[in-house]
Amino acid sequence: MTATTPAPTALRTVESHCPYCALQCGQRLRPTTDGVEVAPREWPTSGGGMCQKGWTSASVLTAPGRLVTPWMRAAKGEALQPVSWDAALTRVADGIREVQAAHGHDAVAVFGGGGLTNEKAYTLGKWTRTVLRSRSIDYNGRFCMSSAAAAANRQLGMDRGLPFPLTDVAGAQAVLLLGSNLAETMPPAVGHLTGARGAGGLVVVDPRRSVTAELTDDGAGVHLDPVPGTDIVVLLALIHVVLAEGLADEDYLTARTTGLEDLRRSASRWWPERAEQVCGVPAGRLRAVARTLAVAAPGHGGAGAYILTGRGVEQSSHGTDTVTAAIDLALLLGLVGRRGSGYGAITGQGNGQGGREHGQKADQLPGYRSIEDPAARAHVAAVWGVDPDDLPGKGPAAIALLRSLGEEGGPRALLVHGANVRVSVPGATDVDRRLAALDLLVVADVVMSETAQAADVVLPVTQWAEEEGTMTNLDGRVIRRRRAVQPPPGVRTELEVWAELANRLGSGVRIETEASAVFDELARASAGGVADYSGIDHARLDAGEVLHWPCPATAAGQAAHPGTPRPFADGFPTPDGRARLLPVTWRPASDDRRPGAPVRLLTGRVLAHYQSGAQTRRVPELEEAAGAPFVEIHPTHAAEIGVAAGDLVRLAGAHGEAVAQARVSDRVRPGEVFMAFHWSGEGQANRLVGDAVDPISSMPELKLAAVTVTRVGAR
Ligand SMILES: Nc1nc2c(c(=O)[nH]1)N[C@H]1C(S)=C(S)[C@@H](COP(=O)(O)OP(=O)(O)OC[C@H]3O[C@@H](n4cnc5c(=O)[nH]c(N)nc54)[C@H](O)[C@@H]3O)O[C@H]1N2
Numbered sequence: 249m250t251a252t253t254p255a256p257t258a259l260r261t262v263e264s265h266c267p268y269c270a271l272q273c274g275q276r277l278r279p280t281t282d283g284v285e286v287a288p289r290e291w292p293t294s295g296g297g298m299c300q301k302g303w304t305s306a307s308v309l310t311a312p313g314r315l316v317t318p319w320m321r322a323a324k325g326e327a328l329q330p331v332s333w334d335a336a337l338t339r340v341a342d343g344i345r346e347v348q349a350a351h352g353h354d355a356v357a358v359f360g361g362g363g364l365t366n367e368k369a370y371t372l373g374k375w376t377r378t379v380l381r382s383r384s385i386d387y388n389g390r391f392c393m394s395s396a397a398a399a400a401n402r403q404l405g406m407d408r409g410l411p412f413p414l415t416d417v418a419g420a421q422a423v424l425l426l427g428s429n430l431a432e433t434m435p436p437a438v439g440h441l442t443g444a445r446g447a448g449g450l451v452v453v454d455p456r457r458s459v460t461a462e463l464t465d466d467g468a469g470v471h472l473d474p475v476p477g478t479d480i481v482v483l484l485a486l487i488h489v490v491l492a493e494g495l496a497d498e499d500y501l502t503a504r505t506t507g508l509e510d511l512r513r514s515a516s517r518w519w520p521e522r523a524e525q526v527c528g529v530p531a532g533r534l535r536a537v538a539r540t541l542a543v544a545a546p547g548h549g550g551a552g553a554y555i556l557t558g559r560g561v562e563q564s565s566h567g568t569d570t571v572t573a574a575i576d577l578a579l580l581l582g583l584v585g586r587r588g589s590g591y592g593a594i595t596g597q598g599n600g601q602g603g604r605e606h607g608q609k610a611d612q613l614p615g616y617r618s619i620e621d622p623a624a625r626a627h628v629a630a631v632w633g634v635d636p637d638d639l640p641g642k643g644p645a646a647i648a649l650l651r652s653l654g655e656e657g658g659p660r661a662l663l664v665h666g667a668n669v670r671v672s673v674p675g676a677t678d679v680d681r682r683l684a685a686l687d688l689l690v691v692a693d694v695v696m697s698e699t700a701q702a703a704d705v706v707l708p709v710t711q712w713a714e715e716e717g718t719m720t721n722l723d724g725r726v727i728r729r730r731r732a733v734q735p736p737p738g739v740r741t742e743l744e745v746w747a748e749l750a751n752r753l754g755s756g757v758r759i760e761t762e763a764s765a766v767f768d769e770l771a772r773a774s775a776g777g778v779a780d781y782s783g784i785d786h787a788r789l790d791a792g793e794v795l796h797w798p799c800p801a802t803a804a805g806q807a808a809h810p811g812t813p814r815p816f817a818d819g820f821p822t823p824d825g826r827a828r829l830l831p832v833t834w835r836p837a838s839d840d841r842r843p844g845a846p847v848r849l850l851t852g853r854v855l856a857h858y859q860s861g862a863q864t865r866r867v868p869e870l871e872e873a874a875g876a877p878f879v880e881i882h883p884t885h886a887a888e889i890g891v892a893a894g895d896l897v898r899l900a901g902a903h904g905e906a907v908a909q910a911r912v913s914d915r916v917r918p919g920e921v922f923m924a925f926h927w928s929g930e931g932q933a934n935r936l937v938g939d940a941v942d943p944i945s946s947m948p949e950l951k952l953a954a955v956t957v958t959r960v961g962a963r
Pocket residue numbers: 269270392426427428429430432433434453454455456458475476477478479558559560561595596597598850851852853854855856857858859860951952
């Protein structure tokens with residue numbers, strides 16, 4: 249919160265990766281006198297490209313509002329003031345002790361993020377379970393990856409977003425992209441769709457005519473625009489056609505799957521004409537898409553097909569079942585585990601993959617182990633030097649955790665590391681109330697985010713080009729983040745913060761502060777788990793090895809494990825080695841349009857901003873590209889309610905109200921409007937979105953809310 253952030257102290261030119269999304273585009277970072285110069289470099293996922301956010305990423309190092317000192321509030325209601333680290337950490341340690349003495353271990357909660365390095369995500373989970381001895385930890389990946397993860401785990405035995413290198417996709421003849429706006433959310437990845445587009449086989453499923461949907465123009469493929477929240481019906485109809493027309497890969501099904509008969513029974517009810525009644529996609533188009541995919545499948549001699557899901561289908565109260573239907577379809581066509589074909593979820597955050605493997609999730613220990621599995625507890629406790637009986641059990645998932653803050657029996661203190669919950673969590677008004685009810689809110693961040701502004705203590709921590717570590721990108725490859733500059737004086741790494749707090753809290757647990765040492769410990773903790781990193785270390789990565797997990801350690805004298813780019817090639821890590829076809833049924837969204845709230849609000853992203861915008865709203869070029877919250881509204885709809893482009897419109901629904909500028913556009917249909925969730929204040933989308941969750945993954949219904957839209961006035 250100072251306009252005079254010191255220039256970073258130069259170190260050396262390094263090869264690293266973008267601070268933002270899971271594509272983790274390759275970058276070369278060269279320190280200069282007043283910052284860092286960022287250039288793209290050859291890298292498989294990004295093909296040497298970057299988007300505008302990557303090009304401007306160095307601005308965040310010196311952005312206005314970059315935190316360079318701890319801040320603290322003397323008492324509730326007083327303003328935040330700069331303080332020394334000693335004063336800030338004393339307050340945090342005292343606060344933790346007081347809350348735990350009065351209310352028990354679980355009364356101190358932790359909220360993490362999928363942008364943290366593997367080393368930080370691992371240490372945060374370990375620190376919470378051993379130093380705090382609290383079960384109350386979850387993270388923002390719950391809003392991102394949880395539905396796809398739950399479906400992949402139950403059907404394929406493992407959740408690795410893309411279980412194949414992204415570059416494999418380029419050779420496919422057909423790609424079914426469900427609820428992903430790749431052209432805005434990972435622009436350099438569009439290059440991998442060339443094969444499918446050339447063959448006329450790109451199918452984009454999105455109720456909006458997104459930039460990605462436009463990639464299907466000119467014979468490159470088809471855009472299916474179902475009624476929001478009915479993708480599962482689209483998929484059931486595709487499954488129906490594949491089975492009814494004998495397009496399934498029978499040999500593959502016999503050799504590699506179970507559950508065909510149950511699926512056949514359930515899909516028999518969804519003939520395309522019936523599906524059309526619910527999802528609005530013409531039956532003929534559904535049949536044509538099923539055939540396009542089948543012809544591309546390896547069993548029919550095609551060049552390959554992929555089915556990929558994004559947040560548009562996953563972020564719903566039936567997101568897990570929708571992904572299950574997508575996996576069912578991929579299995580029927582014999583795609584999964586075949587080279588050049590497959591199913592995958594396009595992971596979102598920079599370390600969205602690694603962040604969900606090393607123990608910041610409510611039910612998890614490192615190595616993607618279950619915290620409820622006695623053998624997993626014993627293994628990890630031994631690495632940590634604690635008694636397994638002292639490890640807490642499973643805690644509540646994000647929404648339940650956040651909802652219980654300050655409630656009777658709920659946590660009374662919260663530490664946030666790497667999330668801006670006041671902007672990104674649905675039911676935002678209630679989140680504000682819950683945070684205000686806490687005795688102690690501590691936020692570690694690199695900027696004064698909206699959540700930091702509400703904190704009692706704000707801790708300034710290192711970011712991206714100021715730190716060493718590893719990330720795991722969207723195709724499960726472990727990659728190195730490297731330090732190019734020294735952090736500004738006054739900024740500490742989170743590893744140092746957790747180690748110091750462990751000391752102050754009198755814990756005997758050792759918290760490593762060097763990233764490579766943390767990685768070595770993480771590797772041992774993960775050994776034997778699903779996400780086994782035990783054969784990886786910083787040195788192998790620095791030598792340029794391409795390592796996808798699982799990558800187990802090998803015995804002394806044996807060659808090192810080469811990593812596993814395509815984990816399902818020889819079987820599935822399920823008890824019987826087979827993938828499970830699972831029947832699912834459709835149910836309406838929790839907050840769908842109705843009399844009194846007749847308009848469907850869809851949410852998503854724009855190219856120029858990242859997530860809650862905490863970082864990108866501080867970058868001048870990005871602010872210029874997309875400076876203000878907006879509501880996309882169809883011209884006919886706009887005319888009906890007397891709205892002209894640029895007018896302010898009010899959206900109101902069961903969960904709250906928001907006001908933003910109308911952007912009149914035929915990307916959306918009449919009766920449907922779209923908002924990006926990157927902004928706070930009255931234009932915040934999450935004031936309108938409710939917190940109903942998927943019963944299996946606990947993913948909230950982030951993509952859909954029922955609202956009314958009215959004109960407020962001219963801009
Ligand atoms: N520019 C930018 N890029 C990012 C991010 C960012 O914030 N900004 N964040 C990163 C992260 S963490 C993530 S998770 C990814 C997300 O990447 P995507 O999943 O591509 O992103 P979204 O824009 O959230 O949603 C995709 C699409 O879902 C559509 N949609 C809404 N409702 C439905 C529905 O009912 N059915 C279907 N089929 N589609 C629907 C929306 O219209 C939208 O076009 O992006 C990553 N990359």
